Amino acid sequence: MKTLSSPAPLLDAERVLSLARDTLEVEAAAVLSLKQHLGDGFVDAVRLVLASPGRVVVMGMGKSGHIGRKMVATLASTGTPAMFVHPAEASHGDLGMIQAVDVVLAISNSGESDELNVILPMIKRLGIPLLAMTGNPASTLARHADVFLNSGVAKEACPLNLAPTASTTAQLALGDALAVALLDARGFKAEDFARSHPGGALGRKLLTHVRDVMRSGDQIPRVALAASLSELMREMSAKGLGATAVLDDAGQVCGIFTDGDLRRLVEKGVDLRSMSAAQVMHPNPQTVSVDALAVEAAELMEQRRITSVLVIDGQGQLCGALNSNDLMRAKVI
Secondary structure, rough: OOOOOOOOOOOOOHHHHHHHHHHHHHHHHHHHHHHOOOOOHHHHHHHHHHHOOEEEEEEOOOOHHHHHHHHHHHHHHHOEEEEOOOOOHOOOOHHOOOOOOOOOEEEEOOOHHHHOOOOOHHHHHHOOEEEEEEOOOOOOHHHOOOOOEOOOOOOOOOOOOOOOOOOHHHHHHHHHHHHHHHHOOOOOOOOHHHOOOOHHHHHHHHHHHHHHHHHOOHHEEEEEEOOHHHHHHHHHHHOOEEEEEOOOOEEEEEEEEEHHHHHHHHHHHOOOOEEEEEHHEEEOEEEEEEEOOOHHHHHHHHHOOOOOEEEEOOOOEEEEEHHHHHHHHHOOO
C-alpha cells in the first residue's frame, strides 16, 4: 500500500496521452451509436412526458444517480418540471414524494439495480408511468417500463471495462436529447430560458429592458434649439453623459451633440462662440424605444459606432438617455 510519503511514480507521457485519446474516441463512438437505438420508443417517451400534468421524477443509483441529477437540472431549466428521488431513500418514505400525475424516469445501465427494482411494483401499483433508461433491454427495469430507452454501449472507456465511463456519457447524451426534444415540443424560447436563469448573462440580456438601465428625469441632458454653446456645454458637464439631446418646443428630439462633435468642430477651427445648439447639433440622431431590450440598444451602439443613444417613448417624446457605461454597469455588455 502506498503512503503519502511514497515517491510519485514516473509517468509514461505517451501512454497517458494514448489513454486520454482512446477514452474520447470510445465515448464519442458510444454517443453516436445511440442514434441507431432511436425510434418510436423515443417518440413515445416524449409523448409520455408531455401528457403528464406532473413532474419527471428521476431515479438512479451510483453514477447513474449523478447523471440523473444533471438530467433534472436540464429538464427543469428547459420547461419540464423535474425532481430527483434517491431509490434507496424511496424505500424508506421518500416514495411519498411521487404523485400519480408524475412520470418516473429510472436510470440503470444494467437494469438490475436492487434499490430500483424493489420499488418498481409499488410504482406500478400506484399507476405512475415508468420510463426506463438502461443498456439492457432484457433487464427487470426494461420489462417493467411503459417506455424503454436503450442507452447501451459496446464497451466502457475504462481500460478494465469496469468503471462507468462510456455508459454514463451515453446516459447523459440521451437525457439531453430528451430535454431538447421536449423543449422544442413545448415551444420553449430563449426568453423562457432566461426567466429560469435570471442571475446569468443570458438572463440579463433577455430580461433587462432599456427602461431598467436608462437615465431619466433630471438626469437626461437636454437643451432647446436656441440654446447657446455655453448652455449646451454646461448641460453636458452637469449630466456627465458625454452628450445632450436638442429638443424643439414640443419636446421632440431634433438632434444630439456629443463630446466627439465638439472635438471635430474645434479641429476645423470653427468659431463656436456665437453658434446655437441648432447649428452645431447632429440632426436626426439614433434613438431607441424605451420598451426595447437593453441588448438591442447595445447592438445599435456597436453597429453605429456611438457611445450614447437617446430613448423615446411611443409618441416619440424623449424619456431617457443611455451610454455604454450604463450598459456595462448593468452587465448587459
